[in-house]
Amino acid sequence: MSEATALAPLVLSDRINAMQESQTIAMAKKARELAAQGVDVISLSFGEPDFQTPQYIKDAAKKALDEGFTFYTPVPGYPDLRQAICDKFKRDNQLDYKPENIVVSTGAKQALANAVLSLVNPGDEVIVFSPYWVSYEEMVRLADGTTVQLVGSLENDFKVTAAELEAAITPRTKLIMYSSPCNPTGAVFSRQELSAIAEVVARNPQVYVLADEIYEYINFVGEHVSIAQFAAIKDRVITVNGFSKGYAMTGWRVGYLAASKEIACACEKMQSQITSGTCAMTQRAALAALQGGRSSADEMVEAYRRRRDLVLELVKEIPGFRTPTPSGAFYIFPDVTGYFGKTTPTGEVIKSAMDLSLFMLHDAHVAAVDGSAFGAPNCIRFSTAAADEKLREAFIRLKNSLAKLK
Incomplete structure (x- = not known):
């Protein structure tokens, strides 16, 4: 290719270069990559209900298509x-x-x-x-x-x-x-x-x-x-x-x-x-x-309340988490500074919530989002929107993995 036809290096806008990727999406991507390798990952990173859209809403969408919308x-x-x-x-x-x-x-x-x-x-x-x-x-x-x-x-x-x-x-x-x-x-x-x-x-x-x-x-x-x-x-x-x-x-x-x-x-x-x-x-x-x-929303809320209470009980078994009781939404957001300075079995030092979230992903195979994405670098967000059995398994794994930190 001649110099005249060579492509110039791509220069993206300052706007896009300054923008950060959504950390919730980034962690979900990491979890999917591990899952694609055959790892049994429990993802508590996304803020997504695990319920199906109520049937009457689906039926309305189908009807709209038939009516020419x-x-x-x-x-x-x-x-x-x-x-x-x-x-x-x-x-x-x-x-x-x-x-x-x-x-x-x-x-x-x-x-x-x-x-x-x-x-x-x-x-x-x-x-x-x-x-x-x-x-x-x-x-x-x-x-x-x-x-x-x-x-x-x-x-x-x-x-x-x-x-x-x-x-x-x-x-x-x-x-x-x-x-x-x-x-x-x-x-x-x-x-x-x-x-x-x-x-x-x-x-x-x-x-x-x-x-x-x-x-x-x-x-x-x-x-x-x-x-x-x-x-x-x-x-x-x-x-x-x-x-x-x-x-x-x-x-x-x-x-x-x-x-x-x-x-x-x-x-x-x-x-x-x-x-x-x-x-x-x-x-x-x-x-x-x-x-x-x-009414359908109220039914889901009762499930979210039960899951919140379940997770709060499970978290009591994990030393080092300071977890306020959420009054709404479907997350817990513990302060995890109790683990900063501890060392993993392979010798890495946990210096931040990001380090801890990556350790949990690779050791416990549980995905969560570190708090720096939310303006709280001492915390980690866990979604409680998953099914009860997944939540129970996830926090048992976390308890066992975090006990390895010395």
Whole structure:
């Protein structure tokens, strides 16, 4: 090949080079690679229900295909689905929205990204309650914003307080991001806690709130409180939810947000240039899910509660794990610093949660995600969404493997 026709070296964008791969996906990939080699790996890395999507939702999707729902859809979603989402907010959250306030997206992840990209300018500060879901920081980075991690203490179930938030706000603060119930900790903010946080936001009119409520139905303490319920800040709150967790619809990729008309229109504009409208068949399934109520979700929640309690009992047998009791979601998030400085049977020193998670993968054949991906490098996240027998086997393996560390 001549010099004239030689290909220049590939130079990727600074944007993609700066972006980190999702650690939950990366660990799941490692687990699959081991499994492909014939290793019996128990994966507790993914936040995915092990339940099938309820049959009535599947039937609605099949019916939609037969009825010809195979064409492009409106960018913000079908009008009847958006109205059903408004009805859901009224029923479950005592919030009044119109369809013009709703944007349906390809999963809650896209709804979050739409909101961040629509609000954040280069140099804007985004306060992220930490520990946080892995993609928050990357979304802020993509928008050229600056992430300010606000770390909740283990003693307070990792929850940030209103006083801590107030101390972190500066004139450059544009957005606050948090989840409740929280991924990865399972912490749930109470009405009193969110009321105090809302008062802080009300005193700072330049600040918006992005509330991730994807685990709303997986709540073990009763009341779920949406921060948009506090009238003084409702128009500055973007509430994100979806169907993946409560309805076991992870592969369907459908989520939504509710916001002021101006923000919803901005998110619609953003989505129109990236993916356009969400899959037609999926939207009809989502409509059926909402119309069917939440009884199927409530049945799953009882199973998640039982699994949480099972895992907490098993973890008591593992010295060195400091594990708060999750109030929602389907994870435990123990502090594992008790193992730092210990040595494996082959002589490697455990210096971090990443080291420990890799040791557990290769010795116990249990996959979990180290906490650095969530802004908590002293912790490891284990999903409790697996079947009871898999959870029992996984934590017996972990107990035996961790006992080898000296």
